Amino acid sequence: MIxxxxxxxxxxxxxxxxxxxxxxxxxxxxxxxxxARELADPEESITIVAGRGNNGGDAxxxxxxxxxxxxxxxxxxxxxxxxxxxARENWDALELAECTREEVRDSTAIDLGEPDLLVDAMLxxxxxxxxxxxxxxxxxxxxxxxxxILSVDVPSGFDAETGTVPAGAVDADHVVTFHETKPGLPxxxxxxxxxxxxxxEAASEFVGRGDLLRLSRDPDSHKGDHGEVLVIGGGPxxxxxxxxxxxxxxxxxxxxxxxxxxxVAHEVQGYSENLIVRPVEGREFEPGHVGxxxxxxxxxxxxxxxxxxxxxxxxxxxxxxxxTAFTGTAVVDAxxxxxxxxxxxxxxxxxxxxxxxxxxxxxxxxxxxxxRRDAIEExxxxxxxxxxxxxxxxxxxxxxxxxxxxxxxxxxxxGGTGDVLAGVTGALAAQHDPIHAASLGAYLAxxxxxxxxxxxxxxxxxxxxxxxxxxxxxxxx
Numbered sequence: 001m002i003x004x005x006x007x008x009x010x011x012x013x014x015x016x017x018x019x020x021x022x023x024x025x026x027x028x029x030x031x032x033x034x035x036a037r038e039l040a041d042p043e044e045s046i047t048i049v050a051g052r053g054n055n056g057g058d059a060x061x062x063x064x065x066x067x068x069x070x071x072x073x074x075x076x077x078x079x080x081x082x083x084x085x086x087a088r089e090n091w092d093a094l095e096l097a098e099c100t101r102e103e104v105r106d107s108t109a110i111d112l113g114e115p116d117l118l119v120d121a122m123l124x125x126x127x128x129x130x131x132x133x134x135x136x137x138x139x140x141x142x143x144x145x146x147x148x149i150l151s152v153d154v155p156s157g158f159d160a161e162t163g164t165v166p167a168g169a170v171d172a173d174h175v176v177t178f179h180e181t182k183p184g185l186p187x188x189x190x191x192x193x194x195x196x197x198x199x200x201e202a203a204s205e206f207v208g209r210g211d212l213l214r215l216s217r218d219p220d221s222h223k224g225d226h227g228e229v230l231v232i233g234g235g236p237x238x239x240x241x242x243x244x245x246x247x248x249x250x251x252x253x254x255x256x257x258x259x260x261x262x263x264v265a266h267e268v269q270g271y272s273e274n275l276i277v278r279p280v281e282g283r284e285f286e287p288g289h290v291g292x293x294x295x296x297x298x299x300x301x302x303x304x305x306x307x308x309x310x311x312x313x314x315x316x317x318x319x320x321x322x323x324t325a326f327t328g329t330a331v332v333d334a335x336x337x338x339x340x341x342x343x344x345x346x347x348x349x350x351x352x353x354x355x356x357x358x359x360x361x362x363x364x365x366x367x368x369x370x371x372r373r374d375a376i377e378e379x380x381x382x383x384x385x386x387x388x389x390x391x392x393x394x395x396x397x398x399x400x401x402x403x404x405x406x407x408x409x410x411x412x413x414x415g416g417t418g419d420v421l422a423g424v425t426g427a428l429a430a431q432h433d434p435i436h437a438a439s440l441g442a443y444l445a446x447x448x449x450x451x452x453x454x455x456x457x458x459x460x461x462x463x464x465x466x467x468x469x470x471x472x473x474x475x476x477x
Contacts, residue, residue: 002180004125004160005214010179012210013203015477022086024197025054028178029061029090031195032119032152035176036066039148040117045070047115047147049138051122052077055152057087059121064090064097072113073101076122076134107134110141118142120170121152125160125182131168139170150174154182163187207396207405207443212475214436215252227253227430230300231423232293232322233307233334234260234268235284235315240308240334240419242271243462247423248304249274250469251444253430256423259296260308261285284310285318293322302329304426306336307419323347329429333422337361341383349385350434352422352441358389369393369404377402386434388425390418394442398435405439407446409453416462421445424469447472 002010015021040046046069050056056075063073073094075082082088094101104110112118120142122135131139139156142149149172154160157169163184175185176193185192203210217226229248233241245256245268257276260268265279278296280289297303305322309315319336320343329348332340337357340349351361359365361383364375373395380387381399389395394405425441432440448468452460 001183003183004128004154007125007160007179007182009210009213010199010203012213013206013208014199014210016208016210017200017202017206019198019200019203021054022089024178024199025057025086025090026061027197028058028152028195030065031178031193031197032058032062032121032150032176033065034195035174035193036062036069036117036119036150039150039174040069042068043070044116045072045113046117046119047071047112048073048119049112049122049142050075051135051156052082052087053124053126054084054087055121055124056082057084057090058124058152059119060087060090060094062119063094063099067097067099071099072115073099074110074112075101075103076107076138077103078105079103104134104138107137110134110138112141112145112147115145115147118145118147118149119152120149120156120172122156122170124153128159128161130166131157136168139168143171148173150176153177154185155188158184160184205402205404207403207407207439209475211436211440211443212473214432214440215473215475217252224254227302227427228255228257228300229253229423229426229430230278230296230303231256231258231307231426232260232285232297232303232305232319233309234258234264235308236310236312237308238264238267239271239416242268242275243416243419243466244304244307244333244423244426245275246272246466247420247445247469248427250466251424251427251441251473253427256427257296257300259293284312285315287314287318287321290318290321290325293318294325297322297326297328300328301430302331302426304331304333304422306333307422309335311335311338323349329434331422331426331429333418340385348434350388350425350429350438351383351385352388352390352418352425352438354390354418358387363387363389369395373397373402373404386438388421388438388442390421390442394446396435396438396442401435403435403439405442405446407443408449409446411453411456411458411460412446412449414461417445417449417465420448420462420465420469444469444472
């Protein structure tokens with residue numbers, strides 16, 4: 001089962017793998033036509049009510065493969081307002097195929113005629129909320145018709161994120177959906193055909209540029225809406241927490257604060273005026289700091305704990321107490337990782353070990369990435385937290401879903417790149433589910449490294465990645 005927003009990601013990842021949306025549209029149209037042939041007899045009449053997006057484009061393709069029927073295609077709106085190039089091309093192809101096509105420019109004058117089969121292709125999985133005009137009037141006319149109703153992907157008005165059916169949605173008799181079923185479709189109590197349209201499994205397994213579609217901002221958003229991150233680290237090392245904090249800002253967090261010992265607070269602050277430092281007295285974290293740090297933590301959406309923290313007994317005791325008491329989302333990195341297997345916590349943890357750190361956690365080691373993937377999935381399920389295991393191929397798993405990231409390069413073995421990854425992931429975890437935050441974090445940090453490597457090769461350093469992170473976040477077709 002796959003939600004509508006996730007379907008958009010998979011489509012874009014398929015295109016990046018060499019299966020363009022135009023090819024998927026052709027397959028989708030063929031699937032619609034196959035189901036239509038099962039529902040109508042040759043020479044019976046079929047009316048297609050199409051929207052101006054790719055859902056309508058799928059139906060335009062279907063019309064070309066239904067030439068044994070009396071087919072009429074109604075476009076809701078003007079043809080010059082069709083939203084995508086591929087849908088427009090398939091609208092134009094209807095004329096060459098001598099299919100009857102009409103523009104419906106007046107939503108109060110929708111004449112469906114008396115077809116034997118109505119194909120609802122107005123809105124697909126990418127639209128949520130109550131139907132607007134002209135779709136609302138068209139849906140009412142479709143529901144009032146005596147014809148059998150076949151909906152494309154989901155009934156128009158159906159919410160493919162939540163599986164809910166708002167008032168006024170099309171009341172379908174049959175649904176043909178693509179790739180996987182959508183939330184709520186099995187509950188409609190109507191036949192649902194799930195059509196394979198040629199999307200490769202790799203489009204879901206490998207993190208790709210389609211995942212960048214998850215990154216968006218509401219134009220009306222305010223300071224703090226995109227996350228406040230607290231980095232807990234420093235003491236023995238100074239640069240690590242500063243790298244994580246700056247990376248979180250570059251990945252879109254609105255505010256980043258760093259809790260660190262006073263002995264290094266001035267140096268940490270010196271890395272950037274954009275960082276806000278919250279010092280605790282001393283040279284390293286100790287159990288006596290836990291209460292103060294927890295007060296800081298309560299003001300933030302996510303924690304990043306571990307960068308530069310060190311592994312002294314008292315510091316690890318303090319980190320253990322913080323993770324045990326915390327109930328939000330935390331990215332755990334570096335020396336703090338060794339604590340995770342023995343901690344009982346209500347917190348949602350995203351752990352970012354490399355292979356050596358994973359072994360210290362009791363996790364599996366395997367050279368082949370496929371073996372690593374399967375073993376890490378099993379370990380994540382046992383652990384009860386999300387894992388982002390760094391390597392040539394990064395493995396991301398929460399025990400139920402596992403993905404693989406292939407961005408990054410050998411130059412990123414330099415120290416500090418893991419701190420950048422932790423910060424980026426912490427920013428993303430403020431707005432996204434842990435598995436998506438881990439997947440995007442790995443992809444963005446690796447892509448930033450690839451951008452830098454094009455100029456600097458293996459001579460890159462961790463600070464180079466910071467300015468490249470915003471570029472890595474841009475979605476490009």
